[in-house]
Amino acid sequence: MTFEPTLRRLGAAAFAALMLGASPVALLAATPADTLVIADAIDDIVSLDPAEAYEFSGLDINNNTYDGLVELDPTNGQMVPGLAESWSVADDGTTYTFKMRPGVTFASGNPLRAEDAAWSLQRVIKLNKTPAFILSQFGWTADNVDKMVTADGDTLTIKTDKAYAPTFLYNCLTAGVAEILDKETVSAHDAGGDMGNVWLNSNSAGTGAYVLKSYKPKEGYLLEARKGHWRGDAKIPKILMRHTPEAATQRLELEKGDVDVARTLTPVDLEGLKGNKDVTIQQDVGGQIYYLAFNQKNENYKNAKFLDAMRWSIDYQGVADTIMKGTVIVHQAFLPKGYLGALDDTPYKLDVDKAKALLAESGIKDPEVKLSVRNSPDRMDLAQSIQNTFGQVGIKVDLKVGEGAEQLKEYRARQHDATLQTWGPDYPDPNTNSSTFAENPDNSDEAKNTGYLAWRNAYDPGELKAESQAAVMERDPDKRKAMYEDLQKKSRETSPFIIMFQQARETGLRNNVKGFYTGGATDSAAYWLATK
């Protein structure tokens, strides 16, 4: 009978209860062999509908449950065919033809058709959620998108309003917003004309290697691998994400082997993990860049020599090696490493004598910089380091510490003097940063072009604007790349932006975990290649 063992176990549990914490309860030490257990902070997720998902954690899920027409190879970031097997662009530069990959099925078993692809892209424009702008910048509107994106047999035709650089379109099609959905399944879950938006919050309907089995906001999610994925099945059958907001907790769980991967560790935790033989620290870059911006309403910041003096007054490497350790790498151009045309060279370093000489040449006496900084510990440490080295040069820095949202408001209203900020690219094409750092359609206060960082700093980029606009239309990829390289060089020598760092991501992995790709600056996590 089963009664007795149950009673005995109950007795054991009761005994454990009496021991109050000192209970020798048997614990499963390792994670299940068929499951990759990840600890991360995932409370940024707003939606899992690809047309709406625009947060890192949600895009990580969708990257594994859906595929796009064009994909980025997780191992090297190179553009590769996804659900489209091949594509071409007509001579007019506005008509693209994508040939769909044959034999692909959705998780539901439905075959992938060009119709699904057309419907998915049209749906993004019609729903018009936050990331819709990534596709609407090709001239698509709710009224015309049914004509701009059409399906015929196994061919998808995409029209754009202008002859953009083809790489611009392809890069945007690798973004999460352009994932392809199973039209039949999603349509069956339409609620009040929402095109399945609510249903997709807790279900997936893609061709991806995994299926969303369960999602509990602020608690975690479970993905299950499906059979017969076109790229080959995922190596690990299940992915279990446990929302763990506290980094120190993640570190303990990783050390104990209760999770396989910890994704939001702080420099302190990483330092503490260094000697651990069971744990590997994997280094990647993220897309965010850290920069200083100077409002040109203050005439000082139009003085080229003064701007140059400040560029030589920052201890870039020292900061990256100490106070920001493990979280940034030195990076001095507006395109993050991983983007088409990104510049890796770092010409500026701390050179007090040179900076002093430049300051003297600038003719500005006893300059004062009022630097707005948000009140998080890492930002304040960084600002203090800048204050210190600027001080050595003879530039007085007043730190204005405030709450992040307040400071952003001030920045968007052009009321700051100088500010320490980060910027994350919106989509995986260089135009995303080029347009905001090097374009300003109208520099008047009334224009309120708050989406342009140049406008926020009352900066008129002059000839750079035309160059940036030309680059997004340049159809030769090599020439386009060269244009962005040139743009970044000019921008860092003339603009009131000092770009200092790119975000680095360090992931803690148990030693047996291999092939965990976080997606770098341009993409999201790929779980299907991971093994353990």
Next chain:
Amino acid sequence: MEQSDIPGHQAPLLRIARQAGATTAQLLVTFIGLLAVTFIISRVVPIDPVSALIGERATADQIAEARLRLGLDEPLWRQFLLYVWQALHGDFGLSIKTHQPVIQEIARFFPATLELSTLATIIGVLIGIPAGVLAATRPGSLPDQIVRLVGLMGYSMPVFWLALIGLLVFYGDLGWVGGPGRLDASYDMMMEFEVTQYTGMVLVDTALNGRWDMFANAFSHIILPASILGYLSMAYISRMTRSFMMNELGQEYITTARVKGMPERRVIWVHAMKNVMVPLITVIALSYAFLLEGAVLTETIFAWPGLGRYITDALLVADMPAVLGGTVVVGAVYIGLNMVSDLLYRLADPRAR
């Protein structure tokens, strides 16, 4: 009962029932008041729910569409009536952040909190009351010093520090307890797909399903955070017990009882305790209610999906439907605990009947 025989006096139970009826009416009024206050707070805070919802890049169209969807174009009084009507039906709207019904999320987070704070309160009461009595009966002795010192530490040590150190020692180094979260990863998935969830409380549900392996695992996870919160609760309860008890022990009826030669144990645990119990019920109820919403840091460190963390997280992203839903639930718990302690007073103290 003797008293029931006296003409014109109702049976105490009946009277309690009548009073309970009046209390319930009071409760309803209090609850509507609570809704009014939360509603007003949500409208006066300088947080724009629309920008919280759709982010920095939104166009004017998207903003207008979201305002319409949230009902923000309606006059304020209609918004309030709608709010009360929906709240009475358990509908707190959709969370702005997660797009899930707030009531569903609370149904997930509240049982986790309830389980944790109940266990913590049990620990706090079981240790706190005897410790307080021990200290009160031997003031100035070594046991008293120890109880006071331990109590003082519970008061003054930051709970996140205690939680982290506890996790480091008992989970990290000694391995006596399960780690953060409510279950090990492998049981996490079983809990979702193999266990019928009656209450949302892991200990209760696993027991009801006869899954004692999971029960033991859940217990190994809950015991550390419950002990830490229990310690805080114990510190408060023992301190208050000590002071209430010392006050009672100075009363004349105690001296009388002692003079009559009553055994000291009976004097303390029966005569004095009866009177100590009345204020102590309030103390325990307050400490319990506090744990239900105030254990944010402990819940964060232990990755515990608790209500305190839920409300705090929601507040940080200006997710007002979630904040209001959580606040209303916490308010309702306070009201409920108030009612329960009211009833308990009457049972404990004949004068209150």
